[in-house]
Amino acid sequence: MAGAIVAEGLRKNFGSVEALRGIDLDVASGTVFGFLGPNGAGKTTAVRIFTTLLLPDGGRAEVVGLDVVRDAEALRARIGLAGQSAAVDENLTGLENIEMVGRLYHLPAAEARRRAGEILERFGLAEAGDRQAKTYSGGMRRRLDVAASLVARPDVLFLDEPTTGLDPRSRIDLWAMIRELVHEGKTILLTTQYLEEADNLADRIAVVDLGTIIAEGTADELKDQIGGEVLELHVKDPAQISQVGQALSGVGIGEPSIDQEAGKIRIPVGADGPAALLDSVRRIDDMKLALEDIALHRPTLDDVFLSLTGHAAEEEQEEQASSGRRKRGRRQGQRRDA
Amino acid sequence: MSTAISAPPGVRPGGRIRYGFSDGMVVMRRNLLQLSRIPTVLVFELVQPIMFVLLFRFVFAGNIITPPGMTYVMYLMPGIFTQNAIFGSTTTAIGLAEDMKKGLLDRFRSLPMARSAVLVGRTTSDLAKNLILVLLVIGVGYLVNFRFQNGLVGAVAMILLVLAVGFVFSWISATVGLAIKEVEGVQAAMFTGIFPIVFISSALVPVQGMVSWIQPVAERNPVTIWANCARVLALGNVALPTDRATHTIPTTSLEGLLAWSAIWILGLLIVFVPVSIRMYRKLT
Numbered sequence: 001m002a003g004a005i006v007a008e009g010l011r012k013n014f015g016s017v018e019a020l021r022g023i024d025l026d027v028a029s030g031t032v033f034g035f036l037g038p039n040g041a042g043k044t045t046a047v048r049i050f051t052t053l054l055l056p057d058g059g060r061a062e063v064v065g066l067d068v069v070r071d072a073e074a075l076r077a078r079i080g081l082a083g084q085s086a087a088v089d090e091n092l093t094g095l096e097n098i099e100m101v102g103r104l105y106h107l108p109a110a111e112a113r114r115r116a117g118e119i120l121e122r123f124g125l126a127e128a129g130d131r132q133a134k135t136y137s138g139g140m141r142r143r144l145d146v147a148a149s150l151v152a153r154p155d156v157l158f159l160d161e162p163t164t165g166l167d168p169r170s171r172i173d174l175w176a177m178i179r180e181l182v183h184e185g186k187t188i189l190l191t192t193q194y195l196e197e198a199d200n201l202a203d204r205i206a207v208v209d210l211g212t213i214i215a216e217g218t219a220d221e222l223k224d225q226i227g228g229e230v231l232e233l234h235v236k237d238p239a240q241i242s243q244v245g246q247a248l249s250g251v252g253i254g255e256p257s258i259d260q261e262a263g264k265i266r267i268p269v270g271a272d273g274p275a276a277l278l279d280s281v282r283r284i285d286d287m288k289l290a291l292e293d294i295a296l297h298r299p300t301l302d303d304v305f306l307s308l309t310g311h312a313a314e315e316e317q318e319e320q321a322s323s324g325r326r327k328r329g330r331r332q333g334q335r336r337d338a
Numbered sequence: 339m340s341t342a343i344s345a346p347p348g349v350r351p352g353g354r355i356r357y358g359f360s361d362g363m364v365v366m367r368r369n370l371l372q373l374s375r376i377p378t379v380l381v382f383e384l385v386q387p388i389m390f391v392l393l394f395r396f397v398f399a400g401n402i403i404t405p406p407g408m409t410y411v412m413y414l415m416p417g418i419f420t421q422n423a424i425f426g427s428t429t430t431a432i433g434l435a436e437d438m439k440k441g442l443l444d445r446f447r448s449l450p451m452a453r454s455a456v457l458v459g460r461t462t463s464d465l466a467k468n469l470i471l472v473l474l475v476i477g478v479g480y481l482v483n484f485r486f487q488n489g490l491v492g493a494v495a496m497i498l499l500v501l502a503v504g505f506v507f508s509w510i511s512a513t514v515g516l517a518i519k520e521v522e523g524v525q526a527a528m529f530t531g532i533f534p535i536v537f538i539s540s541a542l543v544p545v546q547g548m549v550s551w552i553q554p555v556a557e558r559n560p561v562t563i564w565a566n567c568a569r570v571l572a573l574g575n576v577a578l579p580t581d582r583a584t585h586t587i588p589t590t591s592l593e594g595l596l597a598w599s600a601i602w603i604l605g606l607l608i609v610f611v612p613v614s615i616r617m618y619r620k621l622t
Contacts, residue, residue, distance in 0.1 A: 051448045054622050076450035087441035091372040103364045104451040106357060132375065148445075 004029040004156050004187035005050060009059035012045050012211075019045040021211040022059060027189060027204070032182055034202030035191040042211040043191035044084065047160045050189065051081045064155050077105065080149030083160030083191070088144050090134035094125050097133060098148050105152035115151050123147045123177060139170025146177065156187045163197060175200055195304075207308055214308050222304045229273040230266050230297045231280060236290035238263040244291075247283045252276050257306050263292070268307070358458070361451040365459025366466075369433065373467060380470065383429070387422040387475045391415070394542055395482050402543050407576050415476075415484040416496065416568035416577075417541035420561065422475050423468055423504030424536055430464045430508040431515030431524040438519055438621075447621065454615050461508040468504040472497055488574040496571035502603050503564050507532075509610040516617040540579070541565040557589075560602040567595035 005027035012020040020042045027033040035043045048054040050063055052072040061068045066075040088097045095116050102112030120129045123143045128136060133144060142162060149157060159178070163171040178201055182188060192198050198205045199219045207215040207222070215222055231252060235241050238260065245258055245265060252267035259265070269276040273296045284291060373379060391414070394402075399410040437443045437456075446456050476484075476497075486493040511528060518524050536542075538552060539561035545553050556562055569577040570592050578590060588594045 048444075048622075053444055053447050073450065076448060079448070081445065081448040084441070087445055089368065089372065089442060090440075091375045092368060096368075096371060100364060100368050101445070101449065104361060104446070104449045104455075106361075106450065 003027050004031075005033065005061075005063050005189055007046070007050075007059065007061040010046065010049060010056055010061050011058035012042075012049060012054065013057050018211050020049075020056075023208075023211075023213055025061075025206065025213070027187060029187050030182075030185045031203040032178075032188045032190060032201050034198035034205040035189065035208055036193075036195060036198045036205050037191075037208035038193060041208040043208055044160055045211075046208075047081070047083075047158050047189065047191055051079060051158050052076055077152070078155050080152065080154035080157045081160070082142075082146045082149040082158070083162045084164065088133050088141060088148060090136075090141075091132060093130050093132055094120055094136070094144050094147075095129040097144060098151050101148040102151040107152065112151070119147045119151055124173075137170070139166050139173060142166060142170070142174060143177065146174070150181070154186075156189070157181065159188060159190045161191055161193065164193065171197075207304070209308070215304070223298070225304060225308075229269050231269045231273065231276055232293075232295050232297055233265045233267075233280065233284075233291060234293040235263045235265070236292045240289055241265065243287065244284060244289050247287045247289065248280055251280055251283070254307070266306075269296070358452040358454050361455030362458030362462065364451075365446075365455050366463045367459075369459055369463030370466060373463065379429075380467070380474075383426060383467075383471060384474055384478075386425060387418055387471075388478055390421065390542075391418055391475075391478055391482060394418075398543075403547060405544060405577070405580070408573070409483075411479075411482055411484050412487075412573060413544070413569070413577075414542065415479040416572045417565045418479070419472055419475060419496070419500045420503055420565045420568050421536050421541045422471060423500045424507045424532060424561070426468045426471055427464065427504055427507035427511040428525065428528040428532070429467065430460050430511035431518070431528055432521055433460055433464070434512060434515040435519055435521045435524045439521065443621065453619050457509075457512050457611075457614055457618055461505060461512060464508045465501060465505050468501055469497075472500055486572050487576075488570075488572055492571045492574065496568045499564065499568055499571060499599060502599075506603050506606045506610070509607060509614055513610050513614040513617060516614060516621065535559065536561055539565060545579075560598075560606075563589060563595060563598045563602060567592075567599045570595060 003026040005025060007023050007025040010020055010023040010025075011018070023042070023046060025033075035046065037043050045054065049056050049061055049068060052068055052075060055069060063075055064078050066078065068075060088094075089100070092100065095113075098116035098119060099112045102115055103109065105112075107115065117126075117129070120126050123146070125140060125143060125147065128140060133141060136144065146159065146162060149159075162178070163174050166174065175197070178188065178190070182201075188201075190198070190201060202219070204216065204218055205222060206213045215225065217225070233244065233248075235244050241258060241260060241263055245256060248256060248265070248267065252269040253272075254268040256265050256267040267276070267280075277294065277296055281294065394414050395411055399414075402410055404410045404413045434443070434456075437446075443456065452458075486496075514527055514531070515524050518527055538548075538556050539545075539559045540556065541561055545556045545562060548556055566577070566579045566589065569579075575592070578592070580590065587597050589598055
């Protein structure tokens with residue numbers, strides 16, 4: 001086990017719900033690893049095990065070479081945690097929050113205070129440092145949260161959905177801060193539901209669904225997995241979307257994904273993009289159907305995710321028809337645990 | 339299931355001893371800061387004892403037979419101080435449940451701090467809060483003609499006893515809070531538990547007036563022992579109970595009352611401190 005974060009066959013059950021069904025992971029030191037998946041996929045459960053909040057039911061996990069169960073106490077001194085699994089005290093000022101966390105990492109009082117000041121400065125919170133955190137905006141709170149997790153200068157940082165619920169501006173600000181941390185050589189495990197976020201920040205990405213890693217690689221590798229380009233059509237009249245879908249049957253190299261609400265159809269077309277585009281336009285014109293927009297895209301992580309999870313879900317339904325569906329529903333109900 | 343993994347995390351006694359106290363004080367400081375930011379909490383906590391004082395002092399007083407040589411308000415107030423310390427401990431459970439809900443306990447649990455610190459910090463900050471409350475309620479007592487009659491030492495000793503009782507109940511409260519985890523549930527559970535314990539005691543009315551079969555229960559209730567002890571410390575020997583229950587150490591002298599008070603306080607701490615810390619460690 002050489003990586004900064006390593007897991008082998010990591011399992012966790014909540015009652016009859018299998019939140020993690022054997023996760024293998026090896027995150028190289030100084031890289032950002034993205035854990036990408038929908039709610040209830042098991043991302044937070046994994047983070048809670050890595051940060052010693054939860055005991056695994058099977059398998060093993062190590063962070064900076066320390067076992068998350070046997071060496072939990074030593075490990076806690078080496079890691080930082082922020083995001084949905086952790087919080088700031090809103091009745092304390094920003095400065096008091098960070099100082100307190102610093103003291104609890106056993107920094108001397110003066111050092112905790114000095115670092116708290118520095119870190120607030122760095123996260124653009126210096127002026128707000130003397131105000132109670134309850135007066136902070138969502139973005140400021142999240143920055144404070146990340147700042148607090150950094151006060152002891154941990155080797156490894158766990159960011160559990162750090163930008164969930166933030167407005168786009170705050171998200172971009174936080175991204176910039178996370179990138180800066182990477183330049184300093186920190187190892188970061190980041191969970192996110194946002195494909196764009198993983199694409200932007202992570203060196204490697206694991207796509208997680210129903211407690212297992214269904215794909216792993218760099219963003220480009222994942223995109224290559226579904227191969228080539230994607231044809232995206234935006235219909236003018238959403239009522240016609242199924243007609244358009246039928247008209248296009250046989251185009252491309254994979255099943256089209258249809259987003260009824262947005263009126264969009266996406267078809268993987270492999271390397272033969274322009275021909276598929278022309279073919280589609282011809283067919284739709286023949287049927288006298290109207291389009292708002294049609295374009296060829298290099299695949300996004302969205303395509304990867306849809307193609308991967310769509311596939312996985314189908315397999316599961318074949319194997320264990322109703323139980324898989326029930327599990328997914330229950331797990332979403334148990335959001336805090338999962 | 340792998341056997342190696344299911345074992346609880348290895349304890350490092352060195353770390354615990356070294357940091358147990360200082361980490362607890364960091365958390366206590368945070369709780370007191372919080373209290374200083376929202377002092378209205380204190381006001382709300384004061385409403386209840388004031389209500390009890392007014393109700394019992396002015397509504398029930400005429401119907402309650404007090405031991406000879408004592409007015410009812412003199413009898414009542416040490417019991418109110420004791421009761422108030424016990425009621426006040428509910429905030430320990432509520433504070434923990436709130437921290438849990440907001441994710442602060444997760445943050446604390448991911449830090450290399452002592453596993454006892456959150457509970458030590460919470461119970462000690464509630465101890466400090468209880469001191470403020472007791473002093474305020476003593477002030478209320480003086481407004482309705484209560485007076486300490488056993489000198490300064492007696493008064494201080496009574497305050498210390500009452501605070502110790504509150505501290506014990508804070509740990510019980512912590513255990514309940516960690517078990518129930520929700521603010522509303524915690525409030526309900528604490529009050530359904532605490533009300534009978536406080537009312538089937540000599541805190542507010544003499545045991546002698548209770549139904550005969552309940553008297554032995556009331557006389558053995560630690561709240562009776564604490565309230566009686568507080569009364570003797572505050573008022574002197576005039577308040578010594580004429581207890582019919584045969585305790586192994588008689589509770590009809592100050593020494594006996596102090597001994598039993600200490601036994602109950604230490605006994606409950608010995609049970610609830612490790613139990614609650616263990617529950618904190620096992621949180622998921």
